[in-house]
Amino acid sequence: MQAKQTGLFNLPGANRTQIPPILGIAGLPAPMPVQSFGMGIGGNPNLSRQSRRLYIGSITPEVTEQNLTDFFNAKMEEMNLSTSGTGSPVLAVQCNYEKNYAFVEFRSAEDATAAMAFDGIIFINGPLKIRRPKDYGGEFGSVHVPGVVSTNVPDTINKIFVGGLPSYLDEEQVMELLKSFGEIKAFNLVREPGNGTSKGYAFFEYVDPAATDIAIQALNGMQLGDRFLVIQRASVGAKPGMPGIPPEAFPEIPRPIMPAGETSTGDARILLLLNMVTPEDLVDDEEYGDIYEDVKQECQNFGPVEDVRIPRPAKKEKKWAPGEAQVSAQDALRVDEAAGVGRVYVKYDKADDATRAMKGLAGRSFAGRSIIATVLSDDSQTTPPLHVIFAPQPDAPPPLPMS
Known part of the structure; x- marks a missing residue:
């Protein structure tokens, strides 16, 4: 959406490609990973603490730091998955009950990778949703533990989409139907983020x-209650806009998204990077400073950099005086968007360096997101205007603005 709104890029879909079926065939070497940069998680993920941590989502108040520690230690010993010798594999657990998640830190990256096998395992009241942290930059693979159904369904040729599900059916009831054709490796019933209601697919x-085509043939079109099932391979045969099929049914890998038209203008010395940072990344001063320095250092590899600007969101802690009009969350979001929050601007001394940086960084991965890049000249018409973005300021990274 950011790229589309700038008017600087090709229409959505023009530079995107569906996963070639050959990539999903077992036994073939995995495709080369997209090059990453920044945050210290590129070449060797073992150097980062994030490679030793796992995110546990949707925890309940019954889940505590102690019983989660005991559970992982016991299960890894039981399944003989610990890879780091003697002692307990779990170093620490941190629970955030306000946002219903936890982080489990292991003594090694290998232990964390092994523990990914427990994604979907039943603990207390339901399955554990286990993921890598969002800024993890290493391998995501894990072994499959028989009897444990992962909640993460990877984008492969064997990923199946099932739509038309009555919203009152839960995970266990839907899987009971699907298990008629074989053991399930991974399953994810998509729910509304707020109230948790099933979206019906x-x-x-x-x-x-081998069970994939058999299940598709037997279940597609079956009546379930007052609805009819739509079931097919997620990446093959379906077309956008078909009834009951959401956009998520079409896994795609972005190619480097480059600007539309000719980009070799002589005065285009400003590099614009999209899909690189989110407002949440920019609130904490320390995290913002790390991102700012990462961007500056990486971009200097392509030539001398005159200035770097990463607009920050307005503070939301303002206390409202009696009778003062409050700013809604939607209005605050519009203010941030109008200020360029979510974009990264890098001004080079020379236009040639900006163009080389664009070609070198487009498609690179930063915090798990594929970077979109273009170049602008000093007089390019953008929103917000470039003279506002590059307004004079102290050399230090700018503080959070007051709303």
Whole structure:
């Protein structure tokens, strides 16, 4: 959406490609990973603390730091998954009950990767949703533990979409129907983020790929209550806009998204990077400073940099005086967007360096997101205007603005 709104890029879809079926065939080497930069998680993920941590989502108040520690230690010993010798694999657990998640830190990256196998395992009241931290930059693979259904369905040729599900059916009831054709390796019933209501569709994968076509043939079009099932491979055969099929049914990998038209203008010395940072990344002063320095250092590899600007969101802690009009969350979001929050601007001394940086950084991965890049000249017409973005300021990274 950011790229579309600038008017500087090709229409959505022009530079995107569906996953070639050959990439999903077992036994073939995995495709080369997209090059990453910044945050210290590029070449060797073991150097980062994030490679030793796992995110546990949707925890309940019954989940505590102690019982989660005991659970992982016991299960890894039981399944013989610990890879780092003697002692307990879990170093620490931190629970955030306000946002219903926890982080589990292991003594090694190998232990964390092994523990990914427990994604979907039942603990207390339901399955554990285990993910890598959003800024993790290493491998995501894990072994499959028989009997444990992962909640993360990877984008492969064997990923299956099932739509038309009555909203009152839960995970166990839907899986009971699908298990008729084989053991399920991974399953994810998509729910509304707020109230947790089922959206009526899910993704799943069988342990035995041979069960895929059999299940599709038997279940597609079946009546369930007052609805009819739509079931097919997530990446093959479906078309956008078909009834009951959401955009998520079409996994795609972005190619480097480059600007539309000719980009070799002689005075285009400003590099604009999109899909690189989110407002949440920019609130904490320390995290903002790390991102600012990472961007500056990486961009200097392409030539001398005159200035770097990463607009920050307005503070939301303002106390409202009696009778003072409050700013709604939606209005605050518009203010941030109008200020350029979510974009990264880098001004080079020379236009040639900006162009080389664009070609070198477009498509690179930063905090798990694929960077979109273009170049601008000093007089380019953008919103917000470039003279506002590059207004004079102290050399230090700017503080959070007051709303």
